[in-house]
Amino acid sequence: MSPAQLSRETLLPALAAHVLEQGLGGASLRPLAKAAGTSDRMLIYHFGNKETLISELLGYITGLYSGALDAALGSERPKTRQECVARILAEGSKPEMQAFLVLWWDIVAGAARGFPGYREAAQAMMTKQLTWLEGQMPEGDPDPAGGARMLMTMIEGTLMLSAVGHTDTALQGLLAGGLPPT
Amino acid sequence: MSPAQLSRETLLPALAAHVLEQGLGGASLRPLAKAAGTSDRMLIYHFGNKETLISELLGYITGLYSGALDAALGSERPKTRQECVARILAEGSKPEMQAFLVLWWDIVAGAARGFPGYREAAQAMMTKQLTWLEGQMPEGDPDPAGGARMLMTMIEGTLMLSAVGHTDTALQGLLAGGLPPT
DNA sequence: AGCGCTATGTAGCACTCGCTACAAGAGGAA
DNA sequence: TTCCTCTTGTAGCGAGTGCTACATAGCGCT
Numbered sequence: 441m442s443p444a445q446l447s448r449e450t451l452l453p454a455l456a457a458h459v460l461e462q463g464l465g466g467a468s469l470r471p472l473a474k475a476a477g478t479s480d481r482m483l484i485y486h487f488g489n490k491e492t493l494i495s496e497l498l499g500y501i502t503g504l505y506s507g508a509l510d511a512a513l514g515s516e517r518p519k520t521r522q523e524c525v526a527r528i529l530a531e532g533s534k535p536e537m538q539a540f541l542v543l544w545w546d547i548v549a550g551a552a553r554g555f556p557g558y559r560e561a562a563q564a565m566m567t568k569q570l571t572w573l574e575g576q577m578p579e580g581d582p583d584p585a586g587g588a589r590m591l592m593t594m595i596e597g598t599l600m601l602s603a604v605g606h607t608d609t610a611l612q613g614l615l616a617g618g619l620p621p622t
Numbered sequence: 623m624s625p626a627q628l629s630r631e632t633l634l635p636a637l638a639a640h641v642l643e644q645g646l647g648g649a650s651l652r653p654l655a656k657a658a659g660t661s662d663r664m665l666i667y668h669f670g671n672k673e674t675l676i677s678e679l680l681g682y683i684t685g686l687y688s689g690a691l692d693a694a695l696g697s698e699r700p701k702t703r704q705e706c707v708a709r710i711l712a713e714g715s716k717p718e719m720q721a722f723l724v725l726w727w728d729i730v731a732g733a734a735r736g737f738p739g740y741r742e743a744a745q746a747m748m749t750k751q752l753t754w755l756e757g758q759m760p761e762g763d764p765d766p767a768g769g770a771r772m773l774m775t776m777i778e779g780t781l782m783l784s785a786v787g788h789t790d791t792a793l794q795g796l797l798a799g800g801l802p803p804t
Numbered sequence: 805a806g807c808g809c810t811a812t813g814t815a816g817c818a819c820t821c822g823c824t825a826c827a828a829g830a831g832g833a834a
Numbered sequence: 835t836t837c838c839t840c841t842t843g844t845a846g847c848g849a850g851t852g853c854t855a856c857a858t859a860g861c862g863c864t
Contacts, residue, residue, distance in 0.1 A: 446841085463735055465647050468821065482842070484823060545734040549727035552785040553645055562786035570791060586798030593795035597779030603734040604744035609752060613775035616768025617799070628811080650851065664812070666853060 448486055451476050452500040459497065460539040464546040467494070495557030498547065502564045505540060509572045517579055524576050525591055525614065526622040532599065545603060566592075594619065630668055633658050634682040641679065642721040646728040649676070677739030680729065684746045687722060691754045699761055706758050707773055707796065708804045714781065727785060748774075776801065 458475035459467050469480035469490060476483075487493035512531050518524040532541060547565075550558030570592055577584040577591075594614060601610035614621055640657035641649050651662035651672060658665070669675035694713050700706040714723060729747075732740030752774055759766040759773075776796060783792035796803050 463731075465731070465735075469823085470820080479843075480822080481824090481844085485841075490822065542734045545727065545731035548782060548785055549647070549731040551787070552724045552727040553647075559787055563788065566783065566786055566788045566791065570788075583798055586794055589791050589795035590798040591795075593779035593783060593792050593799070594775055595779070596782045597775035597777065600730060600778045600782055601748065601775060603730055604748055605733070605741055606745065606748045606752075609748065609771050610775050612768055613771035613773075616765055616772040617775070651853085652850080661813075662852080663814085663854090667811075672852065 446478060446482060446486065448496060451478070451483070451486060452497060455493075455497050456501050456504060459501070460543055463543065464494070464550065491556055495560075498557045498561035501543070502561050502568075505565050506568045508537070508540070509568060513572075513575070518576060520578055521581070521587060521591060522619045522622065524573070524578060525595060525619050527576065528573065528591075528595055529598065529621050541599065541603070544599075591619075628660060628664060628668065630678060633660070633665070633668060634679060637675075637679050638683050638686060641683070642725055645725065646676070646732065673738055677742075680739045680743035683725070684743050684750075687747050688750045690719070690722070691750060695754075695757070700758060702760055703763070703769060703773060704801045704804065706755070706760060707777060707801050709758065710755065710773075710777055711780065711803050723781065723785070726781075773801075 454476035455472055458472055462471070469483055472493075473480045473483050483493060484490075487496065514527065518527055531537065544565075547558055547562050551562040570588060573592055573595075574584060574588040577588050581587050594617060598610035598614065601607065601613075611621065636658035637654055640654055644653070651665055654675075655662045655665050665675060666672075669678065696709065700709055713719065726747075729740055729744050733744040752770060755774055755777075756766060756770040759770050763769050776799060780792040780796065783789065783795075793803065
């Protein structure tokens with residue numbers, strides 16, 4: 441009966457769940473293995489070494505994030521830019537998104553420091569989010585492409601300020617930018 | 623002759639230099655001690671434990687950052703908001719600021735995950751930067767307080783996107799927001 | 805001189821880290 | 835059967851982790 445043949449594919453979901461709640465910084469083989477119901481020995485067997493494990497894991501998490509964005513596609517598009525911002529910020533404040541957000545800063549830190557795999561993952565996530573945002577821009581917006589990039593920049597700034605306890609600063613910034621997040 | 627009495631104060635500069643180039647993630651006592659010309663034994667002696675060492679170190683680095691901002695105060699204020707943004711982005715792209723920026727994402731990640739000391743440090747740095755920015759707002763700006771917060775949000779978003787290789791996205795966003803960084 | 809306090813060195817502990825050597829079971833191929 | 839490959843378990847290695855026990859040198863105070 442028992443474990444239907446372990447492989448990278450069957451392991452990744454459990455590994456992702458673990459880093460989503462424990463972070464990437466302290467992720468080490470034995471706890472990861474335990475979370476996946478196996479041993480460090482087998483993680484190395486399946487992935488070769490920790491570095492590729494993390495890289496593949498980041499790729500898998502990128503896919504998770506992408507899927508979450510797709511699932512969050514509303515049926516009708518927002519009417520205004522501020523409604524657009526409000527919607528994506530609301531998306532980010534959902535409880536199931538919290539783990540993603542916290543992990544995100546681990547990924548950014550790794551990308552800034554040049555860790556293998558981090559930059560690619562971060563870049564992919566941002567590209568996905570940008571595409572999503574472009575699709576969410578109000579119909580008839582004078583500059584959807586540029587507008588999406590402006591909103592993107594504001595949103596990322598807001599998320600970062602929120603992460604360090606400067607939520608008010610960000611919200612007042614949005615307000616002054618004509619984007620009251622309703 | 624030799625080492626003029628070690629203490630927290632004399633140790634912190636060397637410790638800060640070390641984490642500025644090596645990061646906070648992998649910072650462990652022996653390498654830190656070596657960088658400061660001491661032993662792990664003495665670091666514990668002077669700081670009690672690693673956690674307080676890191677906290678005090680973050681406080682010290684906050685001071686460094688604050689001083690760097692003060693030193694970057696131009697004699698005359700920018701004429702427009704975009705000049706203001708351009709100036710602070712130019713400040714951030716100076717080579718001596720790179721180490722700060724990379725370390726910054728470590729701090730944000732730690733703050734997001736609730737590590738002791740990280741959030742306070744990050745918050746203090748953002749407060750300082752906000753104050754600095756307010757002082758840099760163009761004379762006669764219709765809404766200096768709100769404007770500073772908006773620029774702040776845009777700037778932090780820009781820095782984050784740059785950190786993960788989406789510099790273009792951010793610059794086009796600034797452009798679409800009427801803030802071409804010259 | 806004797807005492808006590810502060811600063812430091814040397815060793816070491818118990819633990820975790822990534823990774824490996826070695827053996828063994830399972831299943832298919834000959 | 836015999837062999838071979840794939841997968842897994844057990845045990846361990848060498849290095850690094852935060853931290854501590856113990857000894858000791860130097861200094862000022864009485």
